[in-house]
Structures are given as C-alpha cells and as structure tokens.
C-alpha cells in the first residue's frame with residue numbers, strides 16, 4: 001500500500017512522456033494497437049489507484065463509517081495515506097468524472113454525426129465506393145455503424161464505405177487512386193475509428209496521456225499508408241499519391257481551414273510522405289516484451305494495493321466488533 | 322453485387338496481382354467520375370493503363386450499367402458511359418457541413434489528407450519530385466491525359 005498504489009501513476013507519467021519514442025519501436029499498425037492497449041490499462045489502473053487513495057479518506061467520514069460498520073479511530077490510526085493526499089485524490093476523481101463525461105458526450109455526438117453522414121450518403125454508394133461531386137480534394141473512410149442485415153457482406157471492406165470527391169479523383173492518376181482506395185480500405189478493415197476512440201477516452205480519464213490520441217491518430221494514418229504501399233507493391237507510388245493529393249488539397253478552393261488546432265498539425269502529411277520514401281519500418285520484439293512486463297507489473301501493483309486497502313478496512317471492522 | 326470476384330469478375334494487372342471485381346469497379350467508376358464527358362470503353366481502357374484487358378473493362382462497364390451505377394448513350398457503333406448522379410445522395414455542401422461541424426470529427430472520420438498548413442505546399446512539391454524520381458514507370462498525369 002505504501003508504494004504500490006503510486007506505481008500506476010508513475011506508469012502513466014512514463015507512458016505519457018514516452019509516447020513519442022515508444023511509437024517508433026514497432027511498425028505503425030502494431031504500435032497503434034500496443035499504445036492504445038497500454039493507454040487503456042494504464043488509465044484504468046490510474047483511476048483504480050485514485051479510487052483507493054480517495055476511499056481511505058471517504059471511509060473516515062463518520063456517517064459512511066457507521067453505515068459500513070468500521071471504526072474511524074482504527075482507520076485513522078492505521079491508514080498510511082495522509083489526509084491531504086487522500087482528499088486530493090477525491091478531488092481529482094471528481095474532476096476526471098466531469099472530463100470523462102464531457103469527452104463521452106463529444107465522442108458520442110461525433111459518432112452520431114458520422115452515422116448521419118453514412119445514412120445520407122448510402123443511397124449514392126456503388127459497392128463500397130461513394131463519389132461526391134465536389135471540387136474539394138477529400139477522401140475518407142466512413143465506417144458503418146450497423147452490419148448490413150441479412151445480406152452476405154456487401155463489400156470486401158464489409159463494414160463501411162470509401163467516400164471520395166471528384167476533386168480528389170481528378171487530382172490523381174488511375175494508379176494513384178488505387179493507393180487512396182487501399183488506404184481507406186485499411187481504415188475500415190482495421191476498425192481504426194474504435195482504436196482512436198479508445199485512445200481518446202483513455203486520455204480523458206488520465207490527463208497525463210494527453211499526447212496519446214494525436215500519436216495514435218498519426219500511427220493509424222501511417223499504418224493505412226503502409227497497407228496501401230503493400231497493396232500496390234510500390235512505396236514510391238504510395239508516396240506519390242499522398243504527396244499529389246496533399247498538394248492538390250492545399251491548392252484547392254474551399255478547403256476547411258481548421259489549421260493546426262487539432263494538435264498533430266501541419267507536418268503530418270509531409271511526414272507520412274517522407275516515411276513512405278524511406279525503407280519500410282520494422283518492429284522490435286524485445287521492446288514489446290518490455291512493455292508487456294511493465295504492464296503486468298503495474299496490474300499486480302494495482303491488485304496488491306486493492307488488497308491492502310481491503311485489509312485496512314477489515315482491521316477497522318474487526319476492531320469495532 | 323461485388324462477390325469477391327469469380328470468373329470474369331476479377332482480373333490480373335501487369336504485376337500479376339489478382340484484384341477482386343469490387344476494386345476493379347471502383348477504378349472504372351473513378352475514371353468515369355474524373356472525366357468531364359461520357360467515355361467509350363476504349364477510352365476507359367486507355368485511361369486505366371495497360372494493366373487490364375479491354376474485355377474486362379467492357380464487362381465491368383456492362384455490369385455497372387446493369388446495376389444502374391452508370392448510364393450510357395450510343396456514340397456511333399459504341400456506347401459512351403457516364404456515372405449516374407444520385408439525386409438522393411448528399412450534396413457537396415451538405416457533406417462539408419456535416420464534416421466540419423464540431424472540432425472532434427476526427428474521432429470517426431479518417432481523412433486522406435487533413436490538417437495541411439501553408440508551409441506544407443513547398444515541402445510537398447519537393448517530396449512529390451522525389452517520389453516521381455523513385456517510381457517513374459507510371460508517372461501518370463491526372464485526367465488531362
């Protein structure tokens with residue numbers, strides 16, 4: 001209890017600070033999933049640890065102690081957590097609840113908006129493809145939020161559509177369009193929207209992981225780029241398609257002007273092109289084992305801290321009866 | 322519908338890649354959408370490059386027509402095809418409004434090229450130059466070809 005309750009916090013701090021270097025240890029597809037997994041586990045343990053710390057203070061409130069049937073004096077005497085820390089944990093938990101609720105509402109609204117978009121665009125679909133007559137240079141994967149009922153998988157992607165504007169189609173040559181289709185198909189196949197959602201919720205639960213969603217977002221784009229490069233068997237072609245699309249988009253009229261506000265910002269597309277011009281990335285197995293062991297250690301500490309708090313309260317209950 | 326590609330439904334390109342019917346339909350449709358006018362099968366075949374057999378292109382066009390995805394008119398002895406503009410579909414403006422509403426739309430939609438800054442243009446032009454030098458075989462200029 002003395003130390004292990006603080007281990008999840010230290011882990012979250014390390015993960016939050018190390019997100020950048022960690023993301024370069026594996027191929028983008030694996031790195032995105034490893035980081036999201038680590039982020040969700042770390043955020044969960046962090047909330048659990050805060051809860052344990054807070055509970056040692058809340059348990060000393062006389063009304064709650066009477067209800068739970070334990071002795072406040074014994075608890076105060078045996079509790080290794082200082083009241084300041086315990087109350088700070090309670091305050092933090094309340095703040096996080098608000099943050100998490102706000103984030104959940106926002107994400108839900110984004111999902112509903114995309115669902116609306118999918119429903120409105122669906123009539124224009126041919127198979128997995130939806131073309132929108134628009135001079136803006138845009139393409140995106142539109143996940144289906146319901147499985148097509150009854151029918152056998154309508155498209156190979158199975159769970160969504162590829163939306164592309166005529167502006168994008170006109171900006172690219174036929175072989176380059178195949179890169180775009182393969183890229184968006186990779187997002188649909190990988191269920192990338194859910195992975196990003198998980199990263200965003202983990203960051204909402206633990207503000208130390210602020211940089212996680214932006215990094216995961218970039219990794220998912222890189223993974224789709226790598227998938228496209230493999231699909232067309234030509235990294236140079238994949239780089240060319242992305243660079244040409246980016247150039248056309250930056251020159252096209254009516255481009256959304258949200259700029260750098262979302263964090264990852266201006267370098268994302270150029271960094272992706274540059275990465276495609278380099279050798280394909282490699283994964284480091286040893287690093288995965290390291291992260292796995294670290295997570296198991298954090299989980300063990302969280303469980304152990306839980307047991308310690310349980311014993312503390314058992315002691316206080318025993319003393320009372 | 323686009324069943325994973327059997328018989329004439331799939332094709333091989335010049336690299337020997339087997340591509341399912343759905344993907345080939347996408348590529349043919351993309352050519353039609355990118356063009357300003359209706360195209361005859363020979364033009365579509367030419368635009369797609371040497372990878373696909375003319376017969377495959379012809380078959381795909383017929384199938385797209387049967388599905389109602391394209392309409393065709395007689396031009397001399399051939400048919401010229403153009404994509405059907407779906408009246409029930411969303412207009413560009415409606416789509417952009419839905420896309421741009423809220424700052425968190427990236428939660429769900431993964432855009433191919435997003436968040437470009439002003440200084441990216443020069444860097445991208447330079448990178449494009451390098452990419453073209455890297456894979457020159459198919460440097461295909463877009464629709465104006």
Ligand SMILES: [Zn+2]
Nearest residue numbers: 221431432433
């Ligand atoms: Zn993407």
